[in-house]
Amino acid sequence: MQGKAIVYKRDHINTDEIIPARYLNTDKEKELAEHAMEDLDKNFLDKIEPGDWVIAGKDFGCGSSREHAVWALRGAGVQGVIADSFARIFYRNCLDNGFLALEIEAATNNINNGDELKIDIDNGKIIDLSQDKKMEFKPLPDFAQKMLDLGGLMNYIKNEYNFD
Amino acid sequence: MGSTITEKILAKHAGRDKVNPGDLITAEIDTIMCHDVTTTPAIDRLETNNINKVKDPGKVVIMPDHFIPNKDIKSAEMVARIRRWAKEQGIEKFYDLGNHGVCHALLPEQGHVTPGSTIVCGDSHTSTHGALGAFSTGIGSTDLAAALATGELWFKVPETILFDINGKMPKGVYSKDIILEIIRQIGVDGALYKAMEFQGEVIDALSVEARMTICNMAIEAGGKSGIINPDQKTIDYVEARTDQDYEIFKSNPDCEYSEVIKIDVSKLEPIVAVPSLPSNGKPASELKNIEIDQAYLGSCTNGRIEDLRIAAEILKGETVADGARMIVVPATTEIWKTANKEGLLDIFMDAGATVSTPTCGACLGGHMGILAAGEKCISSTNRNFVGRMGSPDSEVYLSSPATVAASAITGKITDPREYLD
Numbered sequence: 001m002q003g004k005a006i007v008y009k010r011d012h013i014n015t016d017e018i019i020p021a022r023y024l025n026t027d028k029e030k031e032l033a034e035h036a037m038e039d040l041d042k043n044f045l046d047k048i049e050p051g052d053w054v055i056a057g058k059d060f061g062c063g064s065s066r067e068h069a070v071w072a073l074r075g076a077g078v079q080g081v082i083a084d085s086f087a088r089i090f091y092r093n094c095l096d097n098g099f100l101a102l103e104i105e106a107a108t109n110n111i112n113n114g115d116e117l118k119i120d121i122d123n124g125k126i127i128d129l130s131q132d133k134k135m136e137f138k139p140l141p142d143f144a145q146k147m148l149d150l151g152g153l154m155n156y157i158k159n160e161y162n163f164d
Numbered sequence: 165m166g167s168t169i170t171e172k173i174l175a176k177h178a179g180r181d182k183v184n185p186g187d188l189i190t191a192e193i194d195t196i197m198c199h200d201v202t203t204t205p206a207i208d209r210l211e212t213n214n215i216n217k218v219k220d221p222g223k224v225v226i227m228p229d230h231f232i233p234n235k236d237i238k239s240a241e242m243v244a245r246i247r248r249w250a251k252e253q254g255i256e257k258f259y260d261l262g263n264h265g266v267c268h269a270l271l272p273e274q275g276h277v278t279p280g281s282t283i284v285c286g287d288s289h290t291s292t293h294g295a296l297g298a299f300s301t302g303i304g305s306t307d308l309a310a311a312l313a314t315g316e317l318w319f320k321v322p323e324t325i326l327f328d329i330n331g332k333m334p335k336g337v338y339s340k341d342i343i344l345e346i347i348r349q350i351g352v353d354g355a356l357y358k359a360m361e362f363q364g365e366v367i368d369a370l371s372v373e374a375r376m377t378i379c380n381m382a383i384e385a386g387g388k389s390g391i392i393n394p395d396q397k398t399i400d401y402v403e404a405r406t407d408q409d410y411e412i413f414k415s416n417p418d419c420e421y422s423e424v425i426k427i428d429v430s431k432l433e434p435i436v437a438v439p440s441l442p443s444n445g446k447p448a449s450e451l452k453n454i455e456i457d458q459a460y461l462g463s464c465t466n467g468r469i470e471d472l473r474i475a476a477e478i479l480k481g482e483t484v485a486d487g488a489r490m491i492v493v494p495a496t497t498e499i500w501k502t503a504n505k506e507g508l509l510d511i512f513m514d515a516g517a518t519v520s521t522p523t524c525g526a527c528l529g530g531h532m533g534i535l536a537a538g539e540k541c542i543s544s545t546n547r548n549f550v551g552r553m554g555s556p557d558s559e560v561y562l563s564s565p566a567t568v569a570a571s572a573i574t575g576k577i578t579d580p581r582e583y584l585d
Contacts, residue, residue: 088386092303097306154306
């Protein structure tokens with residue numbers, strides 16, 4: 001699915017910025033989405049359209065383990081995040097939800113704000129249609145790929161375990 | 165080639181003789197801790213996937229802490245649902261109001277942390293429990309659901325960075341200053357995906373509680389876990405609290421670390437991390453012109469009895485500065501009671517501070533001490549991100565309990581050595 005890039009030239013965007021704790025009294029994706037990125041960019045919800053990508057620098061999603069950060073982004077229509085690197089728990093939460101977190105070098109230099117992006121998951125490529133260039137994202141580990149293919153961790157464990 | 169303590173614990177729980185960094189394993193989980201904010205989504209995951217039974221209710225410990233006492237109707241509904249669910253599932257270890265506390269202070273205090281065990285919780289500061297020689301890490305709610313359903317979880321075996329901490333601890337310098345200095349040196353992603361192992365004569369000399377402060381903030385350097393090899397102090401702490409069997413693991417002298425970082429504390433000063441990253445550490449003595457509106461003493465990082473004693477010693481007979489306010493939040497009910505018996509609460513109240521019931525509360529901008537736009541808070545907590553304790557236009561300065569107490573007296577960021585004989 002094609003979508004445009006919303007670029008934040010920032011490292012260490014933390015989960016408090018993605019969804020402030022004052023809104024953690026709910027876990028409903030739509031309610032969380034109303035406050036997505038609120039403490040980072042008050043105009044985020046005006047910019048985002050379904051299928052868009054968030055682009056950032058190093059260590060995206062650091063801080064709290066709140067999976068609400070993934071749900072807030074997804075609820076707001078974000079298709080995935082492309083960054084130089086991800087904080088560990090956030091990255092795991094993305095995989096668990098079947099939500100795309102792709103790593104490329106110098107993401108915010110290579111992708112301009114507003115660029116139209118297409119992702120070729122099978123061949124590991126991010127295609128920037130606006131700049132007419134292709135970038136390879138860091139391959140996902142087999143295990144992560146399997147979880148993404150199944151749509152997340154719950155489907156994965158239902159595949160692997162027997163529950164009465 | 166030997167193994168690190170982390171590799172040994174993970175190997176044992178994966179049913180293997182040895183694991184190496186990078187191995188993908190499925191490990192048995194010994195203790196699954198649940199708090200209010202991240203547990204209801206896990207219950208949702210289980211129910212929508214028709215997984216009706218928690219694999220082993222005996223492994224689960226429930227400790228609502230973030231928004232308790234319930235801050236609003238939505239928070240009340242979350243905890244009410246967890247109570248119903250716990251009853252249905254036969255989960256008996258439930259620390260409800262009256263026995264409550266901040267989960268990372270309460271879990272070890274109540275004897276649920278043993279050396280060599282594996283612990284997960286839907287909270288990033290779960291790294292705290294590595295201070296007792298356990299593998300303990302924070303996870304999200306879906307992982308929590310999977311752990312509840314299966315009693316296991318997948319992990320990539322982390323590389324380990326060894327922090328070798330030696331020297332003579334100067335007066336006014338505490339374990340909080342050490343971890344703030346480490347994060348200053350390596351950055352907030354300096355230990356990304358890695359286990360942080362702490363050793364050295366300084367670690368040996370620290371109390372178990374002070375060690376918890378160090379492991380607690382491993383996540384602020386991006387670490388997967390913090391861990392300390394158990395010693396007699398660990399054993400004494402654990403034996404006083406549980407009859408559970410446990411197995412002690414220790415790193416072999418010939419194990420492989422991805423890096424060894426040596427820290428000499430002899431010249432370390434009290435550190436304050438200025439907004440908006442925990443890695444922005446500066447000597448407190450260089451920040452003395454910064455006026456504060458609030459001083460906050462509490463949290464899973466520094467809300468234990470030793471922290472309250474350190475702050476009370478400084479505040480005894482003193483007064484919180486005009487124009488400033490101080491909030492003291494003992495981290496657990498036991499700590500509250502002990503502080504009361506020791507007269508610490510009187511010292512705080514007589515100084516003009518207020519003492520609240522245990523809660524995570526304002527540490528994460530939940531309730532009980534939220535900051536207005538333009539306000540500054542010196543805080544013994546763990547994060548100073550934008551908006552962390554309230555308005556996105558407020559500021560949080562992280563420090564030791566001693567620096568919090570000294571700053572409350574002057575109304576400005578203050579080096580606590582000015583108040584120590």
